[in-house]
Amino acid sequence: MTAGAVSAGQRPAKPRPSIVAPLAVVAFLAITWWAASDELGIGFDVFELLTNLTRGASILAEFVPPDWAFLDRTWAPLLETFQMAVIASVIGCGLALPISFLASRVTSPNAFVYLLDRGILSVVRALPDILYALVFVAALGIGPLPGILALILFNIGVVAKLLSETVDAVDPGPIEAARASGGDRVQTVRWAVLPQVLPNYVAYSLYVFELNIRASAVIGIVGAGGIGNLINEQRRFFNYDNLAVVIVAIFVVVILIELGSLWLRRRLV
Amino acid sequence: MIRFENASVVYPGGVHALKDLTLEVPDGQMMVIVGLSGAGKSTLIRAINGLVPLTGGDVTIDGVSVRKASPKQLRELRSRIGMIFQTFNLVKRTSVLNNVLMGRLHEAGTLRSLLGWYRGEDVEIAMRSLERVGIVEKAYVRASNLSGGQQQRVGIARALAQDPKIILADEPVASLDPPTSHVVMRDLQRINRELGITTIVNLHFLDLARLYGDRIVGMRNGELVYDGTGAEADENVFRDIYGRSLTADDLMGEAAAAG
Numbered sequence: 165m166t167a168g169a170v171s172a173g174q175r176p177a178k179p180r181p182s183i184v185a186p187l188a189v190v191a192f193l194a195i196t197w198w199a200a201s202d203e204l205g206i207g208f209d210v211f212e213l214l215t216n217l218t219r220g221a222s223i224l225a226e227f228v229p230p231d232w233a234f235l236d237r238t239w240a241p242l243l244e245t246f247q248m249a250v251i252a253s254v255i256g257c258g259l260a261l262p263i264s265f266l267a268s269r270v271t272s273p274n275a276f277v278y279l280l281d282r283g284i285l286s287v288v289r290a291l292p293d294i295l296y297a298l299v300f301v302a303a304l305g306i307g308p309l310p311g312i313l314a315l316i317l318f319n320i321g322v323v324a325k326l327l328s329e330t331v332d333a334v335d336p337g338p339i340e341a342a343r344a345s346g347g348d349r350v351q352t353v354r355w356a357v358l359p360q361v362l363p364n365y366v367a368y369s370l371y372v373f374e375l376n377i378r379a380s381a382v383i384g385i386v387g388a389g390g391i392g393n394l395i396n397e398q399r400r401f402f403n404y405d406n407l408a409v410v411i412v413a414i415f416v417v418v419i420l421i422e423l424g425s426l427w428l429r430r431r432l433v
Numbered sequence: 434m435i436r437f438e439n440a441s442v443v444y445p446g447g448v449h450a451l452k453d454l455t456l457e458v459p460d461g462q463m464m465v466i467v468g469l470s471g472a473g474k475s476t477l478i479r480a481i482n483g484l485v486p487l488t489g490g491d492v493t494i495d496g497v498s499v500r501k502a503s504p505k506q507l508r509e510l511r512s513r514i515g516m517i518f519q520t521f522n523l524v525k526r527t528s529v530l531n532n533v534l535m536g537r538l539h540e541a542g543t544l545r546s547l548l549g550w551y552r553g554e555d556v557e558i559a560m561r562s563l564e565r566v567g568i569v570e571k572a573y574v575r576a577s578n579l580s581g582g583q584q585q586r587v588g589i590a591r592a593l594a595q596d597p598k599i600i601l602a603d604e605p606v607a608s609l610d611p612p613t614s615h616v617v618m619r620d621l622q623r624i625n626r627e628l629g630i631t632t633i634v635n636l637h638f639l640d641l642a643r644l645y646g647d648r649i650v651g652m653r654n655g656e657l658v659y660d661g662t663g664a665e666a667d668e669n670v671f672r673d674i675y676g677r678s679l680t681a682d683d684l685m686g687e688a689a690a691a692g
Contacts, residue, residue: 335522335525337518337521337523338522338523338535340484340518340522341516341518341522341523341535341588342535342538343511344482344514344516344601345511345512345515345516345535345536345538345539345591345595346508346509346511346512346513346538346539346595347508347539347546348543351538351543351546351547354547355531355534355535355546356535359524359526359527360524362526
């Protein structure tokens with residue numbers, strides 16, 4: 165194409181740079197300074213952190229050598245943690261599936277159900293799992309049951325959020341096809357939407373299962389069963405050499421489960 | 434018979450896509466709608482199965498009003514109207530057979546289809562539909578593994594599985610190359626002639642329209658500007674429809690038609 169063939173439009177002037185980006189950087193720096201300052205914030209000081217780093221060394225020294233004989237006592241609570249995670253994942257992810265479809269504009273029957281479901285999910289996600297565990301332990305007593313209930317709520321919050329956003333982004337073509345063939349809402353979700361999001365759903369479920377293993381270490385500290393109970397008990401008696409064994413055991417189990425779920429996800433997605 | 438009676442569609446944005454349209458399509462006819470993008474072709478087709486609600490007038494199918502139909506009646510009506518799309522609209526992650534079985538959703542019922550327990554006769558109908566478009570050997574292949582032409586034939590099989598009285602095809606060949614376009618158009622023509630299914634096709638290639646349409650309807654700005662046979666649709670008629678002279682861009686090309 166010759167230059168003459170192009171219509172001689174005027175080149176546009178370069179637009180003026182936006183003021184938003186520099187303002188955002190200034191705001192970001194100001195908030196960080198505010199959070200760390202001595203007068204207004206928590207008085208965070210990197211040098212203090214470095215000079216005091218050695219203070220904990222005497223306590224850390226008590227972690228080594230780990231008392232490997234204690235390993236025998238970690239199996240039962242670890243198994244309980246694993247079982248809690250399995251039950252919470254199955255129930256939580258199962259409930260999250262229909263909840264996700266009601267929480268997406270694409271599949272929700274109307275605006276009321278959509279907003280109600282979104283609202284409930286926001287409330288569920290507002291509290292961290294350990295607070296749910298505290299509440300359920302208070303209501304039901306110490307043991308794995310309140311832990312499982314806390315994890316179920318946590319799982320619904322995570323999976324429904326991720327999955328409903330995935331549903332928002334599905335290809336609308338098959339949905340139109342299902343509706344055009346006379347399918348009702350349930351059939352449309354089942355055959356036009358679910359096959360599109362199924363690999364994501366499986367991946368999210370495996371992800372929350374991993375999170376459950378980790379979370380149950382923490383919620384056990386407030387009495388909600390599993391390996392956390394053991395941590396709490398050993399910590400209270402300053403048995404740091406036993407605690408070291410528990411930490412290593414959790415570390416190994418979490419890594420193994422992550423590897424397993426990674427392998428599964430690769431095959432499924 | 435499909436009857437448009439002063440049918441109008443105004444979209445929420447204010448676009449008047451269908452203006453006071455009156456039109457009759459007798460049973461068994463192969464009608465092609467031509468017009469520029471935005472002329473209202475897709476709206477007209479979707480008004481027939483209620484995917485686009487009318488804002489004025491009515492569309493009746495064998496005397497049954499689409500506009501006044503309850504949700505349940507509308508599903509009933511739709512179950513006898515197959516639809517074929519420009520982008521095929523298959524679920525790519527699942528098998529060809531599962532896609533075709535989507536045409537059996539209404540007959541299978543909610544609970545049965547929810548669990549995937551289709552009756553043997555539903556599967557049999559799906560398989561026969563695949564045989565009719567010549568790709569039954571792909572029944573258990575993932576839809577994403579098929580070529581564009583094969584995917585559109587799955588789309589046709591899905592429509593056939595509904596045992597439809599009417600087939601609506603919205604730009605069915607716009608995503609396909611010329612030789613494949615002719616294969617798909619011939620499939621539609623054969624189905625129309627052998628099964629007597631009323632077939633309404635949106636096309637934007639005029640030579641395809643003339644080649645396959647028993648009747649050609651021209652649309653411009655939501656209004657009917659031509660209604661006649663392909664043979665009568667000459668240069669002047671297309672100038673009316675397109676608002677300008679015919680160019681090579683409006684033709685798919687005759688070379689491929691022989692193939």
